[in-house]
Amino acid sequence: MIKVENLSKVFQTEEVETTALNKVNLEIKEGEFVAIMGPSGCGKSTLLNILGMLDSPTNGKYYFCENEVSSLKEKQRNTFRKGNINFVFQSFNLIDELSVYKNVELPLKYLRYDLGKKKKRVLEMLDRMKIGHRRNHYPQQLSGGQQQRVAIARAIAPNPKLLLADEPTGNLDSKTGLEVMNLLSELNAEGTTIVMVTHSERDAEFAHRVIRLFDGEVTMESTKKEFAQIEY
Ligand SMILES: Nc1ncnc2c1ncn2[C@@H]1O[C@H](COP(=O)(O)OP(=O)(O)OP(=O)(O)O)[C@@H](O)[C@H]1O
Numbered sequence: 001m002i003k004v005e006n007l008s009k010v011f012q013t014e015e016v017e018t019t020a021l022n023k024v025n026l027e028i029k030e031g032e033f034v035a036i037m038g039p040s041g042c043g044k045s046t047l048l049n050i051l052g053m054l055d056s057p058t059n060g061k062y063y064f065c066e067n068e069v070s071s072l073k074e075k076q077r078n079t080f081r082k083g084n085i086n087f088v089f090q091s092f093n094l095i096d097e098l099s100v101y102k103n104v105e106l107p108l109k110y111l112r113y114d115l116g117k118k119k120k121r122v123l124e125m126l127d128r129m130k131i132g133h134r135r136n137h138y139p140q141q142l143s144g145g146q147q148q149r150v151a152i153a154r155a156i157a158p159n160p161k162l163l164l165a166d167e168p169t170g171n172l173d174s175k176t177g178l179e180v181m182n183l184l185s186e187l188n189a190e191g192t193t194i195v196m197v198t199h200s201e202r203d204a205e206f207a208h209r210v211i212r213l214f215d216g217e218v219t220m221e222s223t224k225k226e227f228a229q230i231e232y
Pocket residue numbers: 011012013018019020038039040041042043044045046047
């Protein structure tokens with residue numbers, strides 16, 4: 001599904017040049033659950049943003065479902081991303097002015113789902129995330145775990161091929177975080193490919209594979225089994 005070749009990203013400001021990613025090579029197969037780990041500033045979010053086509057690399061190639069997408073213009077990238085890739089963030093990123101129902105409905109509106117299909121899908125996703133009983137609430141009236149469940153419902157409503165999660169449990173207590181990880185794991189078992197940035201060794205245990213970054217370079221990839229042996 002994903003192939004990245006010699007991918008580099010350099011941020012240039014007036015005073016400094018930062019190499020956030022340095023010749024990264026990696027492949028992610030359809031159906032995988034991959035965790036990206038590494039110390040603060042090593043390039044995890046930059047990589048996730050490029051995989052999610054929110055940003056483009058300075059050098060190198062990015063193939064998504066065998067299409068070379070790194071050279072696409074922003075508008076083309078946006079079109080390509082819609083329906084294919086969606087995100088879950090540490091800070092939930094829900095729209096405070098919209099109800100839970102309307103938040104989940106939003107991506108389907110952009111994809112021009114017809115009315116009946118849209119309603120059915122929103123209700124299905126809310127039930128799936130066990131938050132249907134709060135559909136008329138607003139984000140601020142929900143707990144952190146409930147907000148993240150709404151955010152996941154919104155992310156998966158268009159049935160994306162790839163779900164990208166940036167520290168999805170970062171703002172949650174341990175028990176609620178575990179619930180969210182179980183939901184992500186279930187979604188993965190049902191076929192959604194997941195790439196997740198995390199600082200949590202516990203959350204990484206849910207992944208099939210861990211990619212470790214250090215100073216913008218991949219330093220180690222391990223399978224779940226090897227990872228378990230290394231860490232414990
Ligand atoms: N828009 C930007 N402009 C300039 N430098 C940037 C920008 N975004 C990221 N960087 C730099 O690129 C490097 C990698 O940042 P990135 O956010 O990808 O790290 P990270 O591994 O996700 O860190 P953390 O775990 O703290 O979130 C950092 O040195 C950061 O300062």
